[in-house]
Amino acid sequence: MKKRPFIVANWKMNKTISECVDFVEEFLPLVSMVEDVDVALAPPFTSLTAVARALGPGRVSLAAQNMHWEESGAFTGEISPVMLRDAGCGYVIIGHSERRQYFGEGEGEVSRKVASALREGLVPILCVGETLGEREYGKTFEVVERQLRGALDGIVLESGAELVVAYEPVWAIGTGKTATPEEAQEVHHFIRGLLANIFGSESAGNTRILYGGSVKPDNAASLMGMADIDGGLVGGASLQPESFARIVKFRG
Ligand code: PEP
Numbered sequence: 001m002k003k004r005p006f007i008v009a010n011w012k013m014n015k016t017i018s019e020c021v022d023f024v025e026e027f028l029p030l031v032s033m034v035e036d037v038d039v040a041l042a043p044p045f046t047s048l049t050a051v052a053r054a055l056g057p058g059r060v061s062l063a064a065q066n067m068h069w070e071e072s073g074a075f076t077g078e079i080s081p082v083m084l085r086d087a088g089c090g091y092v093i094i095g096h097s098e099r100r101q102y103f104g105e106g107e108g109e110v111s112r113k114v115a116s117a118l119r120e121g122l123v124p125i126l127c128v129g130e131t132l133g134e135r136e137y138g139k140t141f142e143v144v145e146r147q148l149r150g151a152l153d154g155i156v157l158e159s160g161a162e163l164v165v166a167y168e169p170v171w172a173i174g175t176g177k178t179a180t181p182e183e184a185q186e187v188h189h190f191i192r193g194l195l196a197n198i199f200g201s202e203s204a205g206n207t208r209i210l211y212g213g214s215v216k217p218d219n220a221a222s223l224m225g226m227a228d229i230d231g232g233l234v235g236g237a238s239l240q241p242e243s244f245a246r247i248v249k250f251r252g
Contacts, residue, residue: 005224006038006164006208006231007248008063008125009238010093013044020047023241024054030245031060038231039248040091045079052088063091063125066099069109069116081120092117093125093233095151097170107150114151118162125164125233126151127212128191132171141190148194160203164210165191166233172213174235181222181229184211188228217246224250
């Protein structure tokens with residue numbers, strides 16, 4: 001059975017505090033009638049508390065874009081999972097390809113972050129995905145399997161619902177090139193199988209697997225219609241309230 005879709009806005013390093021609050025004020029009325037989709041916003045750290053306040057106790061959740069794995073300590077410039085909980089976050093994006101590519105985040109760090117998020121009661125949105133070169137060399141499944149097994153090594157899940165995986169082919173992020181629904185579904189199905197192999201099929205059935213990579217209002221419905229695509233992680237098209245609301249309302 002199809003799970004309740006989950007659509008997450010990743011604003012990356014965009015928007016000041018007042019721009020984030022303005023977005024929320026414009027966005028909430030646009031989606032007030034949508035009841036069958038879960039939504040989260042991931043603003044920059046500086047705006048988390050302001051966005052939490054603007055969202056109030058409603059149905060749109062708060063996510064962070066990254067975190068350190070320790071609870072506190074001498075880690076200048078870092079933010080801990082305890083701080084994210086305190087700021088109102090329920091979710092945290094981990095292992096985004098931009099963090100892997102520009103900040104040298106490796107599998108060891110990603111795996112420590114996933115374990116720490118779960119320990120602190122945050123739902124990790126674990127990002128995996130191949131580069132264009134890896135796809136062209138036929139290495140998509142190998143790369144996704146290595147990233148997924150590396151990140152989840154030693155993890156024990158309760159129901160499986162406390163983990164979200166985002167399949168984001170690096171070649172589709174911010175490029176306007178989207179994987180076709182069939183290409184994405186093939187990898188999502190593979191990820192579901194890997195999760196079943198690691199955690200059992202009941203747990204794998206409870207984990208939502210999001211697609212990310214140039215999701216737009218025009219392609220959201222066809223992607224979300226695929227059997228193993230349970231939602232989307234949206235960058236560029238989440239920056240405008242109207243465009244993100246159209247994605248959230250993909251069912252029409
Ligand atoms: C992302 O960065 O997670 C992303 C999917 O970006 P975009 O939608 O802009 O491709």
